[in-house]
Amino acid sequence: MIEVNSDMVCAIIPAHNEEPFIGNVVRGLLRHVKQVIVVDDHSVDNTGLAASAAGAVVIRHPKRLGKGAAIKSGLRQAAQESFEFFLFLDGDGQHDPDEAPTFFATASEFETGLIIGNRMMNVDAMPWARRWTNRFMSWQIGKLCRRELPDSQCGYRMAHRNLLSVLLRSSNGFAFETESLLLAIEAGFLVSFVPVRTIYRAEQSKIRPARDTLGYARVLTRNLRLRRGRASSAAVVRACISHKSSTNSLPSPQL
Numbered sequence: 001m002i003e004v005n006s007d008m009v010c011a012i013i014p015a016h017n018e019e020p021f022i023g024n025v026v027r028g029l030l031r032h033v034k035q036v037i038v039v040d041d042h043s044v045d046n047t048g049l050a051a052s053a054a055g056a057v058v059i060r061h062p063k064r065l066g067k068g069a070a071i072k073s074g075l076r077q078a079a080q081e082s083f084e085f086f087l088f089l090d091g092d093g094q095h096d097p098d099e100a101p102t103f104f105a106t107a108s109e110f111e112t113g114l115i116i117g118n119r120m121m122n123v124d125a126m127p128w129a130r131r132w133t134n135r136f137m138s139w140q141i142g143k144l145c146r147r148e149l150p151d152s153q154c155g156y157r158m159a160h161r162n163l164l165s166v167l168l169r170s171s172n173g174f175a176f177e178t179e180s181l182l183l184a185i186e187a188g189f190l191v192s193f194v195p196v197r198t199i200y201r202a203e204q205s206k207i208r209p210a211r212d213t214l215g216y217a218r219v220l221t222r223n224l225r226l227r228r229g230r231a232s233s234a235a236v237v238r239a240c241i242s243h244k245s246s247t248n249s250l251p252s253p254q255l
Contacts (some may be wrong), residue, residue: 004104008085009033009079009158011100013056014070014090019045025089026054032104033087037077047091067155068176072168079164086167087158094199095156102194103158113163113189114181115195117156125200138154141178145185149193153177156196163189170196175219182219 008014015038028035038051042064053056059073082116089236101117125130134153142149166187170180
């Protein structure tokens with residue numbers, strides 16, 4: 001068991017047009033982590049400048065590439081240093097930076113590859129449509145990977161460095177959270193959940209409904225096909241072993 005401390009953690013924030021909020025998020029995080037990387041996904045406001053002024057390392061995309069692509073840009077930068085853990089959260093103030101130690105405590109207690117915030121323990125402040133969508137998607141993804149997932153969509157999460165290759169294979173869009181979770185479970189990493197609160201404001205969602213829904217559907221379809229393919233291959237192997245065993249058990253011919 002290891003004791004996770006601030007020097008071991010780099011926070012990565014994908015951000016698009018978050019100038020009003022990003023500074024407070026960065027300053028709040030720097031009370032708990034050694035470094036904050038903000039990936040400005042081609043904002044048209046001063047998101048990058050506000051993040052830099054607050055103390056973050058800023059990477060700017062020359063065009064909008066998507067939430068997952070922004071996280072992966074941050075991961076590549078952070079991986080060049082010796083951080084053991086990567087903490088992810090949104091730049092719109094929806095996630096409370098002061099809850100970061102909750103993730104550290106869970107990582108210290110358990111050998112967890114991926115720790116995900118669970119917003120569903122207190123949904124009073126959550127808009128009804130989001131509440132229903134989160135529950136449905138968590139049920140759907142949980143059914144696919146055959147385990148209960150209380151909140152599969154929360155972007156407030158922390159990953160161990162050993163998960164880096166899995167994270168870099170995940171979707172470039174908003175389906176990043178879904179695919180990284182599925183791939184982590186498929187690879188045998190322990191996934192844990194910690195209770196977090198979510199702060200909702202009146203700002204417009206950054207989700208692009210048609211494009212991001214299609215991306216989510218593609219991730220589910222791709223993972224379902226992979227799982228079915230592996231199940232089919234395993235069945236063929238079992239059949240071959242069974243056939244070989246039955247052949248070996250036949251009596252030797254009499255000479």
